[in-house]
Amino acid sequence: MHTRKAQKPAGRGERRSAAWGKRLGVLVLALVTEMAFAGATGGSSNSAASGSFSSRVAPELHQLLAKAQQGKAGNQMIRVIVQYQQAPGAAHFAKMHSLGGHLHAKLQVIKGAAFTIPVSALAALEADPDVVSVSIDHPMKGLDDTTDIATGITAAWNAGYDGTGIGVAVIDSGINDSHPDLWDSTETHSRVVYHQDFTGTATSNSNGAQYDLYGHGTHVAGIIGGNGYLSGGNYSGVAPNVNIVDLRALDLNGAGNDSTVIAAIQQAIALQSTYNIRVINLSLGRGIFVPYAQDPLCQAVESAWQAGIVVVVAAGNYGRLSVNGSNGYGTITAPGNDPLVITVGAMKSNGSTTPAAETLASYSSKGPTTYDHVVKPDLVAPGNDIVSLSAPGATLEASYPAELITGTDGNNDYFTLSGTSMATPAVAGAVALLLQQNSALTPDQVKARLMKTAYKPSLNSTVAFVPHLSQNFTSFYDLFSEGSGLLNMQTAVSNTDLAPATVGAALSPSVVYNAMNGTVSLVEGNSNVAAGSVVWGASVVWGASVVWGANVTGSSVVWGASLPWNTNTLSAFSVVWGASTGTSSATSVVWGATASNADAAFTDAGDDEQ
Numbered sequence: 001m002h003t004r005k006a007q008k009p010a011g012r013g014e015r016r017s018a019a020w021g022k023r024l025g026v027l028v029l030a031l032v033t034e035m036a037f038a039g040a041t042g043g044s045s046n047s048a049a050s051g052s053f054s055s056r057v058a059p060e061l062h063q064l065l066a067k068a069q070q071g072k073a074g075n076q077m078i079r080v081i082v083q084y085q086q087a088p089g090a091a092h093f094a095k096m097h098s099l100g101g102h103l104h105a106k107l108q109v110i111k112g113a114a115f116t117i118p119v120s121a122l123a124a125l126e127a128d129p130d131v132v133s134v135s136i137d138h139p140m141k142g143l144d145d146t147t148d149i150a151t152g153i154t155a156a157w158n159a160g161y162d163g164t165g166i167g168v169a170v171i172d173s174g175i176n177d178s179h180p181d182l183w184d185s186t187e188t189h190s191r192v193v194y195h196q197d198f199t200g201t202a203t204s205n206s207n208g209a210q211y212d213l214y215g216h217g218t219h220v221a222g223i224i225g226g227n228g229y230l231s232g233g234n235y236s237g238v239a240p241n242v243n244i245v246d247l248r249a250l251d252l253n254g255a256g257n258d259s260t261v262i263a264a265i266q267q268a269i270a271l272q273s274t275y276n277i278r279v280i281n282l283s284l285g286r287g288i289f290v291p292y293a294q295d296p297l298c299q300a301v302e303s304a305w306q307a308g309i310v311v312v313v314a315a316g317n318y319g320r321l322s323v324n325g326s327n328g329y330g331t332i333t334a335p336g337n338d339p340l341v342i343t344v345g346a347m348k349s350n351g352s353t354t355p356a357a358e359t360l361a362s363y364s365s366k367g368p369t370t371y372d373h374v375v376k377p378d379l380v381a382p383g384n385d386i387v388s389l390s391a392p393g394a395t396l397e398a399s400y401p402a403e404l405i406t407g408t409d410g411n412n413d414y415f416t417l418s419g420t421s422m423a424t425p426a427v428a429g430a431v432a433l434l435l436q437q438n439s440a441l442t443p444d445q446v447k448a449r450l451m452k453t454a455y456k457p458s459l460n461s462t463v464a465f466v467p468h469l470s471q472n473f474t475s476f477y478d479l480f481s482e483g484s485g486l487l488n489m490q491t492a493v494s495n496t497d498l499a500p501a502t503v504g505a506a507l508s509p510s511v512v513y514n515a516m517n518g519t520v521s522l523v524e525g526n527s528n529v530a531a532g533s534v535v536w537g538a539s540v541v542w543g544a545s546v547v548w549g550a551n552v553t554g555s556s557v558v559w560g561a562s563l564p565w566n567t568n569t570l571s572a573f574s575v576v577w578g579a580s581t582g583t584s585s586a587t588s589v590v591w592g593a594t595a596s597n598a599d600a601a602f603t604d605a606g607d608d609e610q
Contacts, residue, residue, distance in 0.1 A: 055133075056125065056126050056128075056131050056132065056133055056134055057122060057125065057126045057133075057134045058133065058134060058135040058136065058289065058290055058294070059289075059290070060135070060136055060289050060290075061078075061080075061122060061134060061135070061136065064076075064078065064119045064122060065122045065123065065126060067119060068119055068120050068121070068122040068123040069123050071120075073118065073119035073120040073122075074119075074120075075118070076118070076119040077116055077117065077118055077119070078116070078117060078119055078136070079104070079114065079115070079116045079117075079136070079137040079257065079259075080114070080115055080116075080117055080134050080135060080136060080137055081107065081110075081112055081113070081114050081115075081134075081135050081136075081137050081258055081259055081262075081296045082096070082112055082113060082115060082125065082131060082133070082134050083110055083111055083112035083131070083132045083133045083134075083296060084111050084112060084130050084131060084132060085111070085129075085130055085131075085132055086111060086130075087108045087111045088106070088111070088112065088113050092113075092130065093113070095128075096113075096115055096117070096121075099117060099118070099121040099124055099125075100117065100118040100120075100121060101115040101116065101117040101118075101121060102115060102116045102117075103115055104116065104137075104259055105198075105259045105260070105262075105263045107259060107262050107263060107266060107296070107300075108266065109262065109265065109266040109269065109299075109300055109303045110262060110296050110299045110300055110303070111132070112296060114137050114257070114258075114259030114262075122134065133294065133296075135289075135290065135294075135295075135296060136258075136289070137257045137258050137259045138257065138258045138286050138287075138289070138297075139255060139256070139257055139286065140249075140250070140255070140256045140257060140258060140260075140261060140284055140285065140286045151355075151381060151382065151426065151430070151486065151487040151488060151489055152487075152488050152489040152490025152491065152492070152493075153238050153429075153430065153433075153489050154490075155489060155490035155493060155494075156430075156433045156437075156489045156490075156492075156493045159437075159493055161239075161433040161436050161437055161493065162239060162240050162241040162242075162433070162436070163225060163238075163239025163240065163241050163242030163243075163429065163432040163433060163436055164241045164242070164436060165243075165276060165436060166239065166242050166243065166276060166278050166279070166432040166435050166436055167193070167242070167243045167244070167245055167275040167276045167277040167278060167279075168224055168225065168239075168242050168243070168244055168245065168277070168278070168279040168280075168281060168428055168429075168432055169244075169245040169247055169264075169268040169271075169277050169279070169280045169281070169309075170217055170220055170221050170224065170244055170245065170246055170247065170281050170425075171247045171249050171261060171264040171265065171268070171280060171281065171282055171284070172212075172216055172217030172220050172221075172247075172248070172249065172250055172281070172283060172284065173212050173213070173214035173215070173216040173217040173218075173248065173249075173250040173251070173252075173254055174195070174197070174203065174211040174212035174213065174214070174217045174218070174246060174248035174250075175192050175195070175211055175212055175217050175218050175221045175244065175246040175248075176209065176210050176211050176212045176218045176389075176391040176392070176394075177190040177192035177195070177210075177211065177246070178190075178210060179218065179222070179226075179230075179389050179390075179391075179413070180229045180230055181222060181226035181227050181228060181229045181230055181231075181235070181237075181389055181413075182221060182222070182225065182226060182227075182244065182389070183227075183229070184241075185227065185241065187229065191225065191241070191242065191243050191244055192221070192243075192244045192245075192246050193243050193244065193245060193275055194245045194246060194271065194275060195211055195246045195248070196246070196247055196248065196264075196267060197248040198247065198248060198249050198256075198260040198261075198263045198264050198267075199248060199249065199250065199251045199256060199260055201213075201251045201252065202252070203248070205252070205393060207392075207393030207394075207398065208392055208393035209252075209391060209392065209393035209394045211246065211248065212248075212391040212394055213251070213252035213391075213393075213394055213395060214250060214251070214252050214253065214254045214391075214394055214395050214396060215390065215391040215394030215395055215396035215397050215415065216250065216254055216283070216396065216417075216421065217246070217248070217250070217391075218388075218389050218390070218391035218394070219386075219388045219389055219390070219391070219396075219415060219417050219422070220281060220283050220388075220421065220422070220424075220425045221237075221244050221246075221389065221425075222235070222237055222388035222389030223237050223238065223386065223388045223422060223425035223426055223429065224237050224238060224239060224242060224244065224281060224425040224428050224429040224432070225237045225238070225239050225240060225241070225242040225243075225244055225429065225432075226240065226388060226389055227240040227241070228240065230407035230408050230409055230411075230413045230414075231407055231408060231413070231414065232408055235387050235388065235389075235414055237388070237425075237429055238425070238426055238428075238429025238430055238432075238433065239429040239430075239432040239433055239436075242429065242432045243275060243276075245268065245271060245275050245277055247264035247267055247268060248264075249261045249263070249264040249284075250284065252394075252395055253395060254395070256284070258286075258296060258297050261282070261284065261297060261300070262296060262297060262300040265280065265300045265301065265303070265304050266300065266303075268280050268304060268309065269303065269304055269307050269309065272307060272308070272309060277309060278308070278309060278310060278431070278432065278435045278439075279309065279310045279311075279312065279428050279431045279432055279435070280301075280304055280309055280310070280311045280312070280428075281312050281424060281425050281428040282301070282311065282312065282313045282314065282335065282424070283314045283419075283420070283421035283422075283424045283425060284314065284421070285313065285314055285316050285333030285334055285335065285336055286333055286334055287333060287334070287370075288332075288333065288334045288337055288369065288370040288371060290371065291371040291372050292334070292335075292337050292338045292339070292369070292371070292372055292374070293526075293527065295334055295335070295337075295338075297334050297335045298334060298335045298337065298338040300335075301313070301335045301338055301340070301341050302338060302340050305340045305341060305443050305503065306503050308442065308443065309443065310342065310428075310431045310435075310443040310446050310447070311335075311340070311341040311342065311443070312341070312342045312344060312424055312425075312427050312428040312431060313335055313336040313338075313341050313342065313343050313344065313424065314333070314336060314343075314344060314419070314420040314421050314423070314424040315332055315333070315336050315343050315344055315345040315346075315364060315365040315366075315376060315377040315420045316331060316332055316333035316336060316364075316365030316420060317346075317363045317364070317365060317419050317420055317421075318331035318333070318363075318365045319331060319360075319361070319362055319363045319364045319365050319366055319473075319475075319481075320362055320363055320466075320469075320473055327366075327474070327476075328362075328365065328366050328473075329366045329367070329368075329480060330366070330367070330368060330369070330370060331365040331366055332365050332366070332367050332368075332369045332370075332374075332376045332377070333365060336365075336376060336377070337369035337370065337371075337372065337374060337376060338374075339372075339374045339507045339508040339509075339510070339526065340443075340503070340504065340507060340508075342378050342379070342427060342431075342446075342447050342450070343376045343377045343378050343483075343508075344377055344378070344379060344380065344381055344383075344420060344423045344424045344426075344427045345360070345361075345364040345365065345366075345377035345379075345380040345381075345383075345420060345423065345481070345482065345483060346360075346361040346363070346364040346380060346381070346382070346383030346384060346418075346419060346420045346422070346423040347359065347360055347361060347364075347380045347381065347382050347383065347384070347423070347486060348360075348361045348382065348383070348384035348385070348609070349382050349384065349385075355455040355457075355486055355488065356457070356458075358382065358457070358486055359459070359462045359464075359475070360380070360462065360475035360477070360481055360482060361383060361384050361418070361464075361475075361609065362464040362466065362473035362475055362609060363419070363420075363609070364377075364380070364383070364420055364423075364481070365377075365420065366480045366481045367479075367480035367481075368480055368510070368511050372510055373510045373511050373512070374508050374509070374510045375479055375480065375483070375508050375509050375510065375511060375522070376480070376483065376508060377481075377482075377483040378447065378450075378451055378483045378484060378508055379427070379450060379451055379454045379482075379483045379484050379485060379486070379487055380423065380482050380483060380485070380486055380487070381423040381424075381426040381427050381430075381486065381487040382422075382423060382426060383418060383419055383420055383421070383422040383423030383424075383426070384418045384422075384609070385416060385418055386416065386417060386418060386422040387405060387414050387415070387416050388414065388415065388417070388422070389413070389414060389415070390404060390405075390412055390413055390414055390415035391415075392412070396415070396417070397412070397415060400415075403415055403416040403417070426487065427450070427487055430450065430487055430489050430492070431446055431450070433489065433493065434446055434449065434450075434492060434493065437493055442501045442502075442503075442505075443503075443506075444499055444500070444501065444502065444503060444504065444505040444506040444507075444535075445498055445499050445500075445501060445505070445506070447506040448497075448499035448505065448506040448535055448542070449492055449495060449497070449499070450484075450487065450492055451483070451484035451485075451506070451547050452484070452495070452497065452542065452546060452547050453488050453491035453492040453495050454483075454484045454485030454486055454487060454488050455485050455486040455487075455488040455491075456484075456485040456549035457477050457482060457485060457486065459477045460476070460477060461474055461475060461476045461477065462474070462475050462477075463475075464609050465609075466609050477551075478551050479548045479551040483548075484547050484548055484549075485549065497541055497542075499535040499542065500533070500535060502533060503529075504525075504526075504528065504529030504533055504534065505533060505534060505535050506534070506535060506536075507524070507525065507526065507529050507534050509522040509523055509524050509534070509536060510522075510523045510526075511523065522536075522537075522544060524536060524537070
């Protein structure tokens with residue numbers, strides 16, 4: 001896995017970002033901004049005119065529920081996830097069929113199922129005591145030596161760790177396992193040990209693409225576990241002998257739904273013992289529409305975590321989105337908003353191998369999270385201009401041929417992409433190395449180790465210029481932008497500190513705003529995890545300032561003058577904290593209460609950030 005430093009077209013900037021590329025960047029940013037303001041002004045109504053609602057139907061469906069209750073739904077159909085008091089069976093499916101529903105997937109891991117239903121059926125579901133919740137089945141998209149040295153991966157290799165025996169489930173657009181870099185050291189068999197498709201779409205095309213028709217999942221897999229066979233080792237992944245389980249949840253355009261991803265997570269749990277799956281990589285996401293405790297996607301990742309699988313998730317690529325001057329804060333995507341999982345932001349190497357030279361990529365999403373104000377990302381890793389495996393005949397390769405790189409066999413074996421999608425597998429691979437070193441580590445112990453040992457940048461702020469947007473973007477180095485710091489495997493493999501093994505011991509804290517004195521403080525624990533069970537601040541070894549550096553003093557967040565929304569006199573303040581400031585239910589206008597689709601394209605092959 002390398003950061004590309006050569007073979008660039010003349011006149012291009014040295015680095016690329018992942019805010020959807022120069023061809024789409026301005027348009028997408030404009031659309032997302034419009035959607036954000038629409039959410040701020042057009043939220044759902046709970047008035048008598050709109051009908052009376054229980055807690056079963058998600059707020060984003062209230063307007064449609066009102067139509068159903070008033071008999072005005074007509075023939076409109078909608079795709080939803082329905083969760084029940086118990087895992088649904090034949091009687092539940094029969095009842096849904098009688099309402100005109102069509103079953104897509106059984107999602108036992110969340111006691112639910114995905115259906116397409118008539119909008120008119122919402123009224124019956126809202127009144128059904130067997131139903132816990134009804135939510136939209138949201139669309140979703142998939143969001144080098146330089147990297148290896150900057151993050152200390154070579155130290156883990158020198159200690160003999162290469163991921164041997166560890167299984168990593170890649171839930172993405174599929175993996176083309178014909179690439180020699182994904183075979184074993186003797187080049188006799190593939191280390192992609194399992195394939196399964198959850199999209200119901202074609203797994204090959206006339207251009208020669210196999211399994212991965214988009215080109216994203218193969219690139220991600222190479223960052224995790226490519227062995228560099230066709231590059232003389234130059235483009236090796238982080239854990240070059242790991243086994244990979246391919247669970248395809250995104251189609252040829254990198255698109256999927258909550259239900260396809262949940263079904264893939266469910267299968268990873270089912271295959272856990274068969275392939276020793278210890279890690280799930282999710283380089284994808286979408287906007288946040290409900291608190292994480294009510295989100296089926298977050299419930300699914302929590303089930304995997306509780307089963308002993310480390311879940312590593314991309315933070316999102318909305319860091320350039322500035323609503324009312326919010327400067328990209330409050331843009332973490334789901335399921336990266338869940339406090340159990342490891343959420344990863346992106347850095348760029350700037351052509352150097354030293355950690356001190358790494359700076360934040362302006363597109364990397366920032367916390368705190370919508371609704372719950374969870375501190376995210378948890379850490380950052382190199383994600384800009386990353387060279388990894390190509391998937392011949394796939395959509396991305398066909399769209400961006402200039403990003404293809406020749407291997408030692410003379411073919412276009414490698415491809416350059418940027419984004420939090422690329423930073424995430426760097427961390428997933430690092431997790432595999434830690435688990436090879438000590439297989440007894442629990443997910444929380446892995447997360448705590450990586451966060452504590454992360455390199456703490458000493459920068460206050462940096463500025464990146466994006467030519468195709470003709471705009472500068474300022475990044476501030478606070479805990480909502482860089483989390484606990486840059487992945488540092490050199491320290492992680494030598495560290496022996498153990499957090500408690502219990503689920504939730506490394507739960508990401510939330511923050512609360514005190515309107516009386518204008519301070520913001522960390523809050524440990526949640527409704528399922530007692531504050532005393534969380535390791536942060538429990539001792540000098542795990543002190544908050546040890547983990548988050550100078551960004552935290554005691555339980556108080558250090559703001560300084562860097563944050564543009566640290567006072568409620570600014571309009572940007574409401575973007576992050578919402579109308580009910582200081583409460584766990586505060587909402588953000590970034591995603592909006594009425595938006596049903598805020599896809600995060602977490603990768604890019606045509607941007608020009610400098």
